[in-house]
Amino acid sequence: MGNVFYRNPLHDYPIAMRAEGVYLYDSEGRQYLDGSGGAAVSCLGHGHPDVVAAIKAQVEQLAFAHTAFFTNEPQEKLASKLVGRFGEPDAKVYFVSGGSEANETALKLARKYWVARGHNDKHLIISRKQSYHGNTLGALSMSGNPGRNAVYSPMLHDWPKIEPCYAYRHQLANESDQEYGLRCAAELEAAIQSHGADHIAAFVAETVVGATLGAVPATRAYFQRIREICDRHEILLMLDEVMAGGGRCGSYFAFEQEGIVPDIVTLAKGLGGGYQPIGAAIARGVIHQQIVDAFGSFAHGHTYVGHATACAAGLAVTSVIENDNLLARVQENGSLLRVALEQEFAEHPNVGDIRGRGLLLGLELVEDRETKAPIKAELGLPEKIRTTAMTNGLVCYPGGGTADGRDGAHVLLAPPYIYKSEHVDELVDKLKLTLAAVTFV
Numbered sequence: 001m002g003n004v005f006y007r008n009p010l011h012d013y014p015i016a017m018r019a020e021g022v023y024l025y026d027s028e029g030r031q032y033l034d035g036s037g038g039a040a041v042s043c044l045g046h047g048h049p050d051v052v053a054a055i056k057a058q059v060e061q062l063a064f065a066h067t068a069f070f071t072n073e074p075q076e077k078l079a080s081k082l083v084g085r086f087g088e089p090d091a092k093v094y095f096v097s098g099g100s101e102a103n104e105t106a107l108k109l110a111r112k113y114w115v116a117r118g119h120n121d122k123h124l125i126i127s128r129k130q131s132y133h134g135n136t137l138g139a140l141s142m143s144g145n146p147g148r149n150a151v152y153s154p155m156l157h158d159w160p161k162i163e164p165c166y167a168y169r170h171q172l173a174n175e176s177d178q179e180y181g182l183r184c185a186a187e188l189e190a191a192i193q194s195h196g197a198d199h200i201a202a203f204v205a206e207t208v209v210g211a212t213l214g215a216v217p218a219t220r221a222y223f224q225r226i227r228e229i230c231d232r233h234e235i236l237l238m239l240d241e242v243m244a245g246g247g248r249c250g251s252y253f254a255f256e257q258e259g260i261v262p263d264i265v266t267l268a269k270g271l272g273g274g275y276q277p278i279g280a281a282i283a284r285g286v287i288h289q290q291i292v293d294a295f296g297s298f299a300h301g302h303t304y305v306g307h308a309t310a311c312a313a314g315l316a317v318t319s320v321i322e323n324d325n326l327l328a329r330v331q332e333n334g335s336l337l338r339v340a341l342e343q344e345f346a347e348h349p350n351v352g353d354i355r356g357r358g359l360l361l362g363l364e365l366v367e368d369r370e371t372k373a374p375i376k377a378e379l380g381l382p383e384k385i386r387t388t389a390m391t392n393g394l395v396c397y398p399g400g401g402t403a404d405g406r407d408g409a410h411v412l413l414a415p416p417y418i419y420k421s422e423h424v425d426e427l428v429d430k431l432k433l434t435l436a437a438v439t440f441v
Contacts, residue, residue, distance in 0.1 A: 014027065019034075020045075020046055021045045024046065032394065033426055035414075035415050035430075036414045041273065043247060043416060045416035046274075048317075051313055051316040052275075054312050055313050057312070058308060074312040077315055078315040081315065085253060086261075090288075091282055091284055091288075092288040094281045096278075097278065097302060098277055098279045099268035101134075102279035103136075105300060106240075106266050106283075108138075116290045116291050116294035122201040125142050125157075126161070126192070126202070127142040127143070127203070128206075129161045129162070129405070130145070130166065130213050131164065132211050133242075137156060141156040141157035142159065144405075145405070147406075162187040164213065165181060165222045168353040168355065178220045184219070188229050192233050197234060202263075202264075203226065203229075203235055203238070208249055208356070211243070212402075214364060214412050215357070223255070223260050227262075237262045238262060239262040239264075242266055245266075246269065248269075250334060251358075264287065265281075265282050273317040276309060278310040278314045280314075329418070333415075345432075345435075350365050350367070352365065356413075359414060360412075360413075363413075364409075365381065365435075377406050379441070381409045381438065381440065385411060398411050399412060411431070
């Protein structure tokens with residue numbers, strides 16, 4: 001073992017040496033199909049020539065100039081492109097280095113906005129159980145992920161949390177999707193009544209829940225009612241699309257499919273596609289203007305805010321998505337993969353649910369399909385699946401605690417948008433081999 005502080009010092013990591021298209025290769029020459037984009041990051045696959053060329057050109061011209069002193073052309077162009085997608089021409093984009101920083105920025109924007117309006121008591125952030133918004137302390141405080149939060153709980157804000165819109169576990173047999181969505185949204189109303197709207201700055205949710213639940217979209221009517229509740233109580237709606245945004249769900253922003261626009265949305269993984277570390281918080285113009293009018297500036301920053309090379313990569317990734325019509329490709333490949341998964345696993349005794357949107361799909365694994373009994377945490381199934389899949393030449397993204405924060409397991413699939421039909425077949429075949437090789441009880 002060298003001097004790297006590894007995520008898991010007890011794990012023997014292969015050395016990634018190169019990557020091309022939808023495959024990665026280690027130092028022993030083994031090939032791995034990228035079935036999850038790492039953690040839903042590598043949306044264009046690996047080594048895309050347009051993105052590589054853009055990064056090289058930017059580094060040769062200007063790699064970095066601190067944004068306390070300068071702006072830069074890639075930052076300006078990428079912000080304009082994202083605002084065009086967001087749909088409000090006066091919206092503003094704050095660029096950071098990743099999803100945790102984006103969500104920290106969002107919660108601080110929410111607080112400062114209300115202080116700028118004279119509502120100094122608005123400081124609470126309502127979020128959802130079984131959510132994940134990042135690893136910094138503010139983002140963890142918003143997260144409802146017991147496994148990630150436990151050790152740090154004395155350092156976190158005790159902010160209120162409501163149940164997620166998680167139909168597989170919580171929808172009643174006699175409820176329609178719309179009825180369940182409205183019942184679930186009513187939890188926000190109840191939390192506001194309990195804590196007082198005068199104390200609540202924002203409600204935050206993942207538009208499609210990623211790592212903690214395994215690709216769970218909300219049911220019909222949920223987010224439209226959430227938007228209405230937030231407006232009625234003067235609470236900002238923040239949507240975390242760090243994983244679901246950037247085209248991953250078949251529209252550039254996942255919220256487009258909900259028929260709403262949030263007050264603040266965050267992006268990261270698909271924004272840079274893994275070519276550079278980049279994230280963003282996009283705020284409606286009224287939020288920016290209120291802060292500027294009251295304070296003159298937003299006292300918040302990181303060294304690599306608006307990093308020229310990172311923004312050049314993000315601009316190139318976003319341009320490829322547009323120019324190559326990859327949103328349509330995501331929809332097509334998402335349908336192909338969903339059908340292939342259902343054909344292979346719909347009757348599998350340990351696959352309880354197959355769900356998701358676009359190329360953000362998940363399989364919830366259970367002890368028994370009929371009873372939905374969750375996988376026991378003691379089994380350590382997610383790590384067994386991860387290592388077995390890599391032995392089979394597949395990179396996928398298993399997770400645990402799916403059912404209740406402790407028990408339960410799922411496999412998240414988020415392959416590159418550039419998949420072909422043969423890659424879909426290869427992914428399903430290798431996942432089949434993997435699930436056949438592990439035990440579920």
